[in-house]
Amino acid sequence: MAKVTFIGAGSTVFAKTLMGDLLSFPELDGLELSLMDIDPERLAVTETVARRLAETMGRHLTVTATTDRRRALDGAGYVISMIQVGGYRPATVIDFEIPKKYGLRQTIGDTLGIGGIMRALRTIPVLVDIARDIEELCPQALFINYANPMAMNQWALSRAVPAVRTVGLCHSVQGTARQLAHDLGIPYEELTYLCAGINHMAFYLRLEHNGEDVYPRLRRLVDEGRVPEWNRVRYDMMMRLGYFVTESSEHFSEYVPYFIRRDRPDLIERYRIPLDEYPRRCEEQIAGWQELRRSLEHGTLPAVYLSGEYAPLIIHSMETGTPRTVYANVPNRGLIPNLPDDCVVEVPCLVDRTGVQPTRVGALPVHLAALIQTNVNVQAVAVEAALTGKRDHVVHAAMLDPHTAAELTLDEITAMVDELLDAHRDWLPQFRQPGGR
Structure with a gap:
């Protein structure tokens, strides 16, 4: 049976989700699970969870835990x-607090914007090192990445270590589809769709229930004032663009220049x-980990719910030959011809x-491709900065970001980037020299 390695296994709550899904398949009984994290305490908790899950679900599971990534x-x-x-x-606190000093506010800050750029600069070198180890130690392995900023990370991997098979996974496509089914009052299993774009900015090009286009029904929700207040941004954009976007309203609001404005505080209230x-969510996740650890100390394990995450489904399909369609982040290579060929797109893939075999979607409606391109521009320059260590390109990426450019002057952007790079110097040695090119 295959060996599945979790890097960053100290993310216990998410690791528990993936492990529960994997163990739900009888065909994967006897799986070998290798857990790796740099935090021994968190790693030990995840190891306990893995063993308890296997016992609870009646599965045979070989578990090893190590802080040695190569092992x-x-x-x-x-x-x-x-x-x-x-x-x-x-790191995340820095990504929020320093921009705030300059008047730049964020909601999530992990995909685009200055927060996404800084996270990419920290994450890409580590992912590239992991991929190079994979190339040496397990060259046939599939490298499945959940770390954000997804598109930037996958773009850098495809450039730096092209021989390693890799896909980036997110739950925004199927998660949003479930939300829309709920809003429409129909079973999720009866909703069919075709979605494409980039991670966190993909659009449902077709959205149907029993062969009927449901977009008119979604527009009626708006006309009748029945849109969930936490989802006002996306429904408003649907009315203007004609298509619904995959990622949440709080995410999408910081990918465009229209909603978070210092000169228009009324928009914050209007769109909720x-x-x-994201800092609030991180605090909740830390509390959730503490609660999980306490429950394990008392001999209990929280209930296991099947999540529908794609990684376990991919592993099951590749091990058993069961065909499936998932949405994954892969190099474009003509899949969406009116986006750059080397950027990373989110498209349906056969497994x-x-x-994992990506499918060609074809050209997007021109206005969707144009909006997506504003985000791809930032991704391209941030990836260049991460792979070359050129400090100026960090500034260039921030200059191109739609939200940052709408809020800050060029001098403010440069000063903010310098302060962020200095604050993150322990993770970004290639940018330690102020003024470096």
């Missing part, structure tokens, strides 16, 4: 990354935009024993 990777068939370089404290949302 964890040796002989792996699948490698799942869920790392957060620099952690919530101090939760500023500083079976031969692996």
